[in-house]
Each structure stands twice: as C-alpha cells, then as structure tokens.
Amino acid sequence: xxxxxxxxxxxxxxxxxxxxxxKPALAIGPNTALEHCLRLFASAGLENVVAxxxxxxxxxxxxxxxxxxxxxIHSDYDRGMFSSVQAGVAALxxxxxxxxxxxxxxxxxxxxxxxxxLDRLSxxxxxxxxxxxxxxxxxxxxxxRATLRGKIAAHEGTRGLRGVLEQSAVVSAAVPDQHIxxxxxxxxxxxRAVGLWQRHGxxxxxxxxxxxxxxxxxxxxxxxxxxxxxxxxxxxADAVHAATGIPLDTDxxxxxxxxxxxAKGHPDHAAVGASQLRSWGFxxxxxxxxxxxxxxxxxxxxxxxxxxxxxxxxxxxxxxRPGPLDARFQAKYERFAGxxxxxxxxxxxxxxxKTVCRRVELVIGRPIxxxx
Numbered sequence: 001x002x003x004x005x006x007x008x009x010x011x012x013x014x015x016x017x018x019x020x021x022x023k024p025a026l027a028i029g030p031n032t033a034l035e036h037c038l039r040l041f042a043s044a045g046l047e048n049v050v051a052x053x054x055x056x057x058x059x060x061x062x063x064x065x066x067x068x069x070x071x072x073i074h075s076d077y078d079r080g081m082f083s084s085v086q087a088g089v090a091a092l093x094x095x096x097x098x099x100x101x102x103x104x105x106x107x108x109x110x111x112x113x114x115x116x117x118l119d120r121l122s123x124x125x126x127x128x129x130x131x132x133x134x135x136x137x138x139x140x141x142x143x144x145r146a147t148l149r150g151k152i153a154a155h156e157g158t159r160g161l162r163g164v165l166e167q168s169a170v171v172s173a174a175v176p177d178q179h180i181x182x183x184x185x186x187x188x189x190x191x192r193a194v195g196l197w198q199r200h201g202x203x204x205x206x207x208x209x210x211x212x213x214x215x216x217x218x219x220x221x222x223x224x225x226x227x228x229x230x231x232x233x234x235x236x237a238d239a240v241h242a243a244t245g246i247p248l249d250t251d252x253x254x255x256x257x258x259x260x261x262x263a264k265g266h267p268d269h270a271a272v273g274a275s276q277l278r279s280w281g282f283x284x285x286x287x288x289x290x291x292x293x294x295x296x297x298x299x300x301x302x303x304x305x306x307x308x309x310x311x312x313x314x315x316x317x318x319x320x321r322p323g324p325l326d327a328r329f330q331a332k333y334e335r336f337a338g339x340x341x342x343x344x345x346x347x348x349x350x351x352x353x354k355t356v357c358r359r360v361e362l363v364i365g366r367p368i369x370x371x372x
Contacts, residue, residue, distance in 0.1 A: 201283025
C-alpha cells in the first residue's frame with residue numbers, strides 16, 4: 001500500500017469550550033496546534049490530507065492551504081466531533097485505501113508513529129483498523145481501512161468513532177510515542193504539552209524500549225544487549241550526578257543506551273543508526289550518542305557526558321552479560337591470534353576504553369566493578 005493510497009483527516013471544527021483560547025491556534029513551540037498536525041502528515045509523505053474546519057474557519061484556512069491540505073468547511077460542527085469525522089471521510093478521494101483520524105487537540109504525535117501504524121496495517125490484512133497504544137492505553141490517530149467508510153457514514157453517532165471501531169476488527173499497536181495520549185483540551189493540559197514539546201526529541205525510556213523492540217525485535221540478542229547496556233548506563237549516570245551534581249540527562253542516557261545498536265549488522269552501524277534517528281525526528285544529541293558509541297576519545301578537561309557513559313556501558317557488556325572491561329577486551333584480543341592488524345585495532349580500543357573508565361572512576365570516586 002503506497003503513501004498515495006493513504007489519507008488523513010484532521011478534526012479542527014470545534015469551539016474549544018474547555019480551553020481559554022482557540023485550540024487550533026494555540027502555539028506549541030514554533031507552530032500552532034493545527035500546524036503541528038499538518039506538518040505531521042506532510043512529513044510522513046501523505047498527499048490526501050483533509051482538514052475539517054468549522055468554528056473560526058477563516059482564521060485557519062491560510063495554514064491549511066499553505067500545507068497543501070484540503071480544507072472542508074463543516075457548517076454543522078455543533079453536532080459533535082463524529083459529524084466532523086463523517087464530513088472528513090466523505091471528502092477523501094475514492095482512491096484512498098486507508099486513512100488516519102487526528103483531532104487537532106492531539107498535536108504532538110511523532111512522525112515515526114505513522115510509519116509503525118502503516119507497518120502494522122500491512123502485517124494485519126484482516127484488521128479493519130490499527131489503533132496506537134502506549135503503556136497499554138490506546139490513543140490517536142487510529143488508522144482505518146476505507147472498507148469502513150460506509151459504516152462510518154451510516155453510523156447514527158452513538159459513542160462516535162469509537163462506537164464504529166468497537167463493532168469492527170481492530171488491532172492495537174504499541175508505538176514509541178507517549179504523545180498519542182497528550183491532548184490540549186484544557187489549560188492545564190496545554191501547559192503540559194508545551195513542556196513536553198521542549199523534550200520532544202528525547203524519548204522517555206518507555207518510548208525507547210518500544211522503538212528498540214520495533215526495529216530489532218526479531219534479533220533478541222541485540223535487544224538483550226541493549227537493555228543490559230541501558231541498565232549499567234543509568235547506574236553510572238546516577239553515580240556521576242550523586243558525586244558531582246552534574247545535571248546529566250538520564251532519559252537521554254537510557255534512550256541512547258537502548259538505541260545504540262538499532263542498525264547493528266549494517267556497515268558503519270553507528271552512523272546508520274544515528275541517521276535513522278534523525279530521520280525520525282529525534283534530537284541531534286541522541287543521534288550523536290549513537291554515532292559515537294563505538295569510539296570515544298574525550299578531552300581530559302571536559303566533564304563526563306551522557307555519550308561517554310553510554311560508550312563505557314557498552315564496553316562493560318559482553319553479549320547481554322555485564323563484566324569487567326579487561327576481560328572483555330582480552331577475549332577479543334585472543335580471538336584475533338594470527339591477525340596483527342586486528343589485534344592492533346583491539347588494543348587501540350582497549351586503551352581508549354580504559355581511559356574513559358578511569359575518567360568515570362575518578363569522577364565517582366570508586367571502581368566501576370560494583371556496577372556490573
């Protein structure tokens with residue numbers, strides 16, 4: 001199923017009665033809520049995007065047209081959100097095979113979530129819809145097959161779109177995205193969303209674990225290794241903070257550790273993994289940790305960083321078993337008996353890792369071994 005066959009409906013017709021301002025026009029970072037929704041689907045490469053407008057539609061038309069989406073003016077928006085769903089579905093081209101439905105008050109969904117849902121739809125040909133979930137809670141946007149268009153049009157409105165999906169074959173898909181649950185319906189929720197946007201590029205550990213499983217789930221060795229590295233990296237970050245007060249970003253450390261090997265098996269897997277994370281909209285800081293996890297050569301005058309801790313934790317885990325640094329590199333060195341060039345490379349990395357280990361031990365004031 002190509003992207004040209006996928007549509008999206010943005011619901012932006014309501015009066016925002018529970019919010020102090022007009023929800024579609026509320027600023028979150030550099031964009032309004034409506035602009036975030038429009039950019040989401042544009043970034044995912046979707047061309048058939050419909051924005052259902054009603055209350056104060058004239059204020060929203062320029063943003064919709066600028067994004068290349070199709071505005072649909074829904075004059076009966078006071079009938080409720082499901083009437084906007086029906087108006088949006090009716091406006092989709094007949095060539096659309098499936099479509100997303102996203103209320104404008106769920107504006108921070110990651111573009112990666114769109115890809116995960118599309119993958120799950122392809123893997124579940126019997127499903128009428130795929131609903132995203134995070135920590136066992138379902139959220140937005142559902143991805144619905146066009147075969148439900150008739151059922152949506154004929155539905156009398158009881159329980160809205162949920163009522164239609166409850167009578168259909170729906171599959172729940174875990175997505176690496178807490179934002180599928182984050183709305184801006186009230187002033188307090190809006191303030192929380194503004195704060196979350198400032199951290200949008202750094203996945204929380206729960207998001208990173210789901211992403212790891214999605215990318216590497218068929219390779220249990222990579223998953224087990226990455227989880228073990230994350231456990232040690234988090235302990236090291238806590239120890240550095242306790243000893244120095246340096247405000248390390250623990251979420252960044254854990255995410256970097258969980259995701260450092262997502263491109264394992266590719267030539268130059270560190271660079272490939274970093275590029276993947278950037279393409280999915282994650283922070284440069286996270287991508288840089290992945291990019292340098294195989295080699296790290298810090299300056300003595302610099303403070304211990306998140307990237308350095310992930311690098312060291314990776315060197316302290318053999319397969320999925322934590323162990324002393326020297327034992328791991330000694331085994332590598334012996335494996336290359338008769339290959340002087342490879343042995344020299346192992347020795348160089350061994351010395352590099354020992355240098356980093358000494359730096360961290362000096363900072364925390366005790367040996368690394370008790371963390372293993």
